[in-house]
Amino acid sequence: VLEASPKVRARTDLRCLRCGRHYDESAAIYLCPSCTVGDDPSDAGVLDVQYDYDLARRQLADQAGELRLERNDVFRYLPLLPVDAPAPVLPAGGTPLVEAPRLVGSTNLEALFLKDETRNPSRALKDRATAIAVTRALEQGHNDLVCASAGNAAISLAAFCAHAGLRAHAVVPHDASEVRMQWLRALGADLIRSEFDYDGAYQQAEEARDEGWYSRNCAFNPFLVEGKKTCGLEIAQQLNWRVPDLIVCPVGDACTLASIGKAFRELREMGLTGRLPRLIGVQAAGVQPLVARYLGRDPAAVKNGSQGTTRAASINVGHPRNARRLLNELETCDGELLAVTDDQMAVAQLELARSAGVVAELTSAAGLAGLRMLAQRESLAGARVVAVVTGGRLDQPIGEEVTP
Numbered sequence: 001v002l003e004a005s006p007k008v009r010a011r012t013d014l015r016c017l018r019c020g021r022h023y024d025e026s027a028a029i030y031l032c033p034s035c036t037v038g039d040d041p042s043d044a045g046v047l048d049v050q051y052d053y054d055l056a057r058r059q060l061a062d063q064a065g066e067l068r069l070e071r072n073d074v075f076r077y078l079p080l081l082p083v084d085a086p087a088p089v090l091p092a093g094g095t096p097l098v099e100a101p102r103l104v105g106s107t108n109l110e111a112l113f114l115k116d117e118t119r120n121p122s123r124a125l126k127d128r129a130t131a132i133a134v135t136r137a138l139e140q141g142h143n144d145l146v147c148a149s150a151g152n153a154a155i156s157l158a159a160f161c162a163h164a165g166l167r168a169h170a171v172v173p174h175d176a177s178e179v180r181m182q183w184l185r186a187l188g189a190d191l192i193r194s195e196f197d198y199d200g201a202y203q204q205a206e207e208a209r210d211e212g213w214y215s216r217n218c219a220f221n222p223f224l225v226e227g228k229k230t231c232g233l234e235i236a237q238q239l240n241w242r243v244p245d246l247i248v249c250p251v252g253d254a255c256t257l258a259s260i261g262k263a264f265r266e267l268r269e270m271g272l273t274g275r276l277p278r279l280i281g282v283q284a285a286g287v288q289p290l291v292a293r294y295l296g297r298d299p300a301a302v303k304n305g306s307q308g309t310t311r312a313a314s315i316n317v318g319h320p321r322n323a324r325r326l327l328n329e330l331e332t333c334d335g336e337l338l339a340v341t342d343d344q345m346a347v348a349q350l351e352l353a354r355s356a357g358v359v360a361e362l363t364s365a366a367g368l369a370g371l372r373m374l375a376q377r378e379s380l381a382g383a384r385v386v387a388v389v390t391g392g393r394l395d396q397p398i399g400e401e402v403t404p
């Protein structure tokens with residue numbers, strides 16, 4: 001009775017996060033046609049993949065009710081993914097959750113775990129989304145993929161395309177680091193150097209979809225956050241379905257943390273867990289459009305971006321394109337957004353290295369820096385915390401990341 005045919009898809013349709021309209025997946029809709037992009041790039045009518053969770057639960061479980069363990073990558077959770085079958089792509093996900101007792105130190109946390117996403121094929125969590133992008137591109141017969149990226153997304157795409165024999169086109173902002181560009185060249189990507197910052201590059205990459213190139217822009221292509229979601233599913237499974245109290249994570253476009261929130265909602269929906277973790281998003285003090293909106297200081301802050309800058313390249317995003325997705329998740333779980341300075345990130349980066357043996361990029365140390373800040377504001381006594389170490393690409397010697 002528990003055996004559902006794997007040919008029956010648990011995913012049902014797409015729902016607009018802004019207006020709530022539903023769309024059939026086969027209609028090849030990308031953003032909601034009823035919500036115009038023009039007026040606010042940070043609330044452009046992003047679509048969300050919907051599932052039949054009873055069916056997904058049955059497909060995930062074997063007859064003993066245990067999750068199937070035959071795979072260790074993102075495709076382990078196939079019924080909760082928008083692809084028909086695993087493709088022979090580089091193995092994304094299956095990263096370790098490492099308890100780091102020396103980082104607990106004198107705080108009174110019960111436990112601190114690091115979700116070590118530096119252990120993905122291209123050393124960043126981005127690979128989880130790329131695995132889905134490349135699988136869908138192969139399913140639909142595309143040979144070319146495109147993304148806008150200051151580094152990690154493009155390098156991830158280039159690596160997966162190199163492996164699969166596809167063409168990666170990367171629109172890189174004018175301020176991308178030389179080290180990242182060298183890696184893009186080494187991986188055989190077609191480099192399109194934008195004269196603009198990340199926000200401008202994003203728009204250029206969106207327009208390149210007209211060439212028939214499949215988009216790996218995670219915020220707007222509704223299927224890609226489903227890949228990032230597997231990070232949250234893994235965290236829950238690795239903790240034996242004991243939901244952590246807090247999850248701290250750096251926030252740029254906001255896809256990553258929002259997708260982790262979705263994962264925990266789905267697990268609760270399927271009866272695998274009983275509650276939600278509080279999500280704590282961390283932005284850079286110099287570029288914190290979501291924090292400003294969250295604190296109500298400036299309701300237009302997300303729209304207008306921030307005027308400052310940050311050395312944390314992977315979260316230097318003035319117009320977070322999945323803002324609504326994350327703000328919805330934060331409301332559901334009573335989460336929070338914080339901003340930390342580049343110096344606080346640099347301290348946390350060294351702490352991760354010296355007390356946990358993890359080499360994180362500056363951006364990825366924002367999670368721990370945010371946790372330190374939160375601990376000064378409120379008691380975290382007895383809390384079980386997961387810090388997502390999102391990537392490990394170094395542009396400069398550790399602790400010395402500088403603006404190119």
Ligand SMILES: *Cc1c(COP(=O)(O)O)cnc(C)c1O
Binds near residue numbers: 252392
């Ligand atoms: C992209 C990225 C982030 C931020 O993810 P968003 O989905 O843009 O919020 C954080 N850390 C690293 C290392 C990244 O590459």
Ligand SMILES: [Zn+2]
Binds near residue numbers: 017019020021032045
């Ligand atoms: Zn809409």
